[in-house]
Amino acid sequence: MELISTNVSFDGEHRRYRHRSAVLDCDMEFAVFLPPQALGREPRKVPVLYWLSGLTCTDQNFMQKAGAQRRAAELGLAIVCPDTSPRGVNLPGEDDSYDFGSGAGFYINATREPWSRHYRMYDYVVSELPALLESELPFTDQRGVSGHSMGGHGALICALKNPGRYASVSAFAPIANPTECPWGIKAFSGYLGDDREAWEEWDATLLIPYARERLPLLIDQGTADEFLDQQLNPDALADACEKVHHHINLRMHRGYDHSYFFIATFIDDHLNHHARALGLR
Amino acid sequence: MELISTNVSFDGEHRRYRHRSAVLDCDMEFAVFLPPQALGREPRKVPVLYWLSGLTCTDQNFMQKAGAQRRAAELGLAIVCPDTSPRGVNLPGEDDSYDFGSGAGFYINATREPWSRHYRMYDYVVSELPALLESELPFTDQRGVSGHSMGGHGALICALKNPGRYASVSAFAPIANPTECPWGIKAFSGYLGDDREAWEEWDATLLIPYARERLPLLIDQGTADEFLDQQLNPDALADACEKVHHHINLRMHRGYDHSYFFIATFIDDHLNHHARALGLR
Numbered sequence: 001m002e003l004i005s006t007n008v009s010f011d012g013e014h015r016r017y018r019h020r021s022a023v024l025d026c027d028m029e030f031a032v033f034l035p036p037q038a039l040g041r042e043p044r045k046v047p048v049l050y051w052l053s054g055l056t057c058t059d060q061n062f063m064q065k066a067g068a069q070r071r072a073a074e075l076g077l078a079i080v081c082p083d084t085s086p087r088g089v090n091l092p093g094e095d096d097s098y099d100f101g102s103g104a105g106f107y108i109n110a111t112r113e114p115w116s117r118h119y120r121m122y123d124y125v126v127s128e129l130p131a132l133l134e135s136e137l138p139f140t141d142q143r144g145v146s147g148h149s150m151g152g153h154g155a156l157i158c159a160l161k162n163p164g165r166y167a168s169v170s171a172f173a174p175i176a177n178p179t180e181c182p183w184g185i186k187a188f189s190g191y192l193g194d195d196r197e198a199w200e201e202w203d204a205t206l207l208i209p210y211a212r213e214r215l216p217l218l219i220d221q222g223t224a225d226e227f228l229d230q231q232l233n234p235d236a237l238a239d240a241c242e243k244v245h246h247h248i249n250l251r252m253h254r255g256y257d258h259s260y261f262f263i264a265t266f267i268d269d270h271l272n273h274h275a276r277a278l279g280l281r
Numbered sequence: 282m283e284l285i286s287t288n289v290s291f292d293g294e295h296r297r298y299r300h301r302s303a304v305l306d307c308d309m310e311f312a313v314f315l316p317p318q319a320l321g322r323e324p325r326k327v328p329v330l331y332w333l334s335g336l337t338c339t340d341q342n343f344m345q346k347a348g349a350q351r352r353a354a355e356l357g358l359a360i361v362c363p364d365t366s367p368r369g370v371n372l373p374g375e376d377d378s379y380d381f382g383s384g385a386g387f388y389i390n391a392t393r394e395p396w397s398r399h400y401r402m403y404d405y406v407v408s409e410l411p412a413l414l415e416s417e418l419p420f421t422d423q424r425g426v427s428g429h430s431m432g433g434h435g436a437l438i439c440a441l442k443n444p445g446r447y448a449s450v451s452a453f454a455p456i457a458n459p460t461e462c463p464w465g466i467k468a469f470s471g472y473l474g475d476d477r478e479a480w481e482e483w484d485a486t487l488l489i490p491y492a493r494e495r496l497p498l499l500i501d502q503g504t505a506d507e508f509l510d511q512q513l514n515p516d517a518l519a520d521a522c523e524k525v526h527h528h529i530n531l532r533m534h535r536g537y538d539h540s541y542f543f544i545a546t547f548i549d550d551h552l553n554h555h556a557r558a559l560g561l562r
Contacts, residue, residue, distance in 0.1 A: 007542040008505070008534075014542050067348030067545065224289070253289075261290040264348065 001136060004029065010073035011036040014063055023120050023128045024086040030129065031059040033069050037076035038138045047142035047167070047278040048078045048133070049271070052125060052151030052158075055183070056103045059083050062148075065260035071268045075275045078139060082125050084150070086118040099183050100190050106178075107154030108202045110191035119191055122202075126158050126165070144168040144274035148263055149227070153178055156204035156217070156237075163213035168277035170218035170270045172263050173225055176237035177205040183231050205233075208240040216247040218273045220266045222256025282417060285310065291354035292317040295344055304401050304409045305367040311410065312340040314350055318357035319419040326421045328448070328559040329359045329414070330552070333406060333428030333435040336464070337384045340364050343429075346541035352549045356556045359420060363406050365431070367399040380464050381471050387459075388435030389483045391472035400472055403483075407439050407446070425449040425555035429544060430508070434459055437485035437498070437518075444494035449558035451499035451551045453544050454506055457518035458486040464512050486514075489521040497528040499554045501547045503537030 001019035008014075012035040021028045038046045049072070051062050059081040062068070072079055085105035091114050094101035105121035133139055145166050147155040152174025159169035178184025179199045188199040200206045221234050228234075234250055241248040256262040275281045282300035289295075293316040302309045319327045330353070332343050340362040343349070353360055366386035372395050375382035386402035414420055426447050428436040433455025440450035459465025460480045469480040481487045502515050509515075515531055522529040537543040556562045 007538055007540050008503070008536040008546075009542040010546045064541065065345050067351065069542075069545065070348065222289070255289040257288055259288050260345065261288040261295050261350070264350065265289075265291050 001132065009033065010069045012069065012073045013039060014069065016059065019132065021124060021128060023123045024118050026086045026089050026118055028083055028087065028124075029059055030083060031063045031081040032133070032137065033063065033072055033079040034137070035073045035076050035078060038078060043138050045138045045140045046076050046078045047140050047144070047280065048080055048130075049144045049146060049274050050125060050130070051079055051081045052107060052145070052147030052154040053081065053084050054147070054149030054151050055084070056098050057084050057151075058103070061260065065264065066267050067264045068267045068271060071271045075271060075280045077271060077275055077278065077280060078137075080129070080133060082129055085121065089118045091115065091118070100186055104150065104187065106150055106187045106191065106202075107157065108188075108191055111198065112191055112193045115191050122158070125154065126162060142167055142278050144278060146170045146172070146270055146274065147174070148172040149258065150175055150183070152176075152219075153204060157202055157207060159215055160204060160207040160211050161201070163211070166215065168274045169215050170273055172220050172266070172270075173222065173227070173232055173258055174204065174219065174234070174237075175232060177203060177233045179203045179206065180236070181231045181233060205236045205240045208237070208246050209244050211246065214246050216249065217241065218270060219248060219250045220253060220270070221250065222253050222258065222262045224255050225258045227258055282413065290314065291350045293350065293354045294320060295350070297340065300413065302405055302409060304404045305399050307367045307370050307399060309364055309368065309405075310340055311364060312344045312362040313414070313418065314344065314353055314360040315418070316354045316357050316359060319359060324419050326419045327357050327359045328421050328423035328425070328561065329361055329411075330425045330427060330555050331406060331411070332360055332362045333388060333426070333432030334362065334365050335428070335430030335432050336365070337379050338365050339384075342541065346545065347548050348545045349548045349552060352552045356552060356561045358552060358556055358559065358561060359418075361410070361414060363410055366402060370399045372396065372399070381467055385431065385468065387431055387468045387472065387483075388438065389469075389472060392479065393472055393474045396472050402435075403439070406435065407443060423448055423559050425559060427451045427453070427551055427555065428455070429453040430513075430539065431456055431464070433457075433500075434485060438483055438488060440496055441485060441488040441492050442482070444492070447496065449555045450496050451554055453501050453547070453551075454503065454508070454513055454539055455485065455500065455515070455518075456513060458484060458514045460484045460487065461517070462512045462514060486517045486521045489518070489527050490525050492527065495527050497530065498522065499551060500529060500531045501534060501551070502531065503534050503539065503543050505536050506539045508539055
């Protein structure tokens with residue numbers, strides 16, 4: 001992997017890298033925040049929070065806007081932000097809409113042509129990228145996962161489908177039941193085809209009954225979120241959790257919207273949630 | 282003034298407004314962070330920090346990237362971010378370079394044609410905008426001023442030229458001696474003409490000997506700032522301060538660059554500095 005840039009931040013380092021992804025069959029960029037504990041003369045290995053961003057984002061939105069580095073530096077927690085889709089693969093229609101193709105990989109493995117060769121973001125964020133980083137950077141194999149909107153959906157399915165792989169999971173305004181909302185139906189139809197049974201393994205609400213590990217869910221949601229009614233549906237997820245006694249802390253925040261101003265307000269709570277599970281506090 | 286948007290943030294509100302500026306003879310946008318103390322059922326008037334941004338910025342960069350809202354909400358401090366130049370005035374050459382014209386008003390009053398009709402950002406940020414906001418929003422007349430790079434220069438000259446108007450001043454990586462660096466020489470030549478004597482009233486280093494009020498200066502500067510050697514010259518400002526016993530706390534931060542990752546790291550120290558002077562702590 002090739003270092004693109006470094007910015008010192010809260011005595012740690014924000015770094016951007018480029019690498020060739022075998023899984024996605026294209027070059028990808030990602031960002032890492034290394035806390036000060038992982039640097040300097042006596043660096044030690046640190047656990048990692050994977051942050052999965054929402055539609056239209058790159059690796060940069062969270063790093064620039066969430067204000068997470070302050071608390072992560074205090075805790076000794078690394079943060080990794082992958083990009084949100086394969087890039088530069090030149091598939092027809094890839095750049096035609098904000099909610100499908102570029103910037104909208106949905107953290108699933110496509111099975112439908114022409115998407116299945118490149119659009120395998122699930123394998124990329126769950127397996128390929130952590131394996132690379134745990135060999136190249138001072139990371140332990142202790143992982144948390146979180147994300148926003150499409151990335152909140154991603155964080156939930158990554159954790160629910162991989163017992164033992166993550167110590168903790170949380171989400172901001174996740175697409176909690178994608179098989180039942182317009183964003184999810186468009187993406188799953190395109191990437192997976194019309195067989196709705198094949199969609200079920202990529203929907204957090206539908207995965208909850210079958211989860212083999214019951215990691216507690218921390219979910220923050222703004223009541224003034226413009227996508228709450230049509231796209232997000234955290235109540236469906238909460239109902240599914242209730243039925244099988246899966247612990248969920250769904251916090252509804254009056255007046256907050258879907259923006260990074262919302263995420264920044266509550267990111268420290270999420271970092272603390274992950275830090276506790278990762279043994280940092 | 283017309284409200285463009287509101288985002289709840291740290292129990293306060295980030296708002297963007299549009300208004301007609303008489304001074305600049307054009308429509309302008311600006312951003313405000315109102316802390317929770319200024320909102321709700323028992324709002325009270327709060328003091329204001331004016332943040333002046335650097336080259337190419339708008340009212341949005343600081344609000345999205347500095348992570349200032351958390352501490353400002355705790356302190357009960359409002360923040361105002363003006364834009365960095367007049368907009369949409371269609372002067373020839375206005376958009377030809379990043380360091381002159383649009384996005385590069387330099388917080389001075391132009392005297393040279395064709396710039397003098399619109400490019401009067403000094404009067405705008407010192408007088409017109411505060412007068413408007415102190416009548417329209419729950420603001421006291423207690424003000425601090427800070428900024429970054431071109432805006433750090435702006436903050437320093439606004440405070441130095443207006444004894445009694447600001448309770449506090451600080452800057453990140455300011456253009457400390459603009460009459461002696463390429464950015465400043467280009468801007469002052471263009472806006473003020475070739476008479477270098479006319480430049481002197483807009484240069485913080487040259488104003489220090491004549492300051493009628495000796496507000497202490499808090500200046501943060503990264504040692505890995507790519508503009509430090511050619512453009513910023515904080516040593517010239519420190520030397521001028523030393524000669525007349527003007528208190529300056531110039532903090533050189535090893536490895537930090539010119540970016541908002543640098544600003545975010547130290548913004549809380551600046552907010553605390555202003556809050557002390559504004560009677561908030």
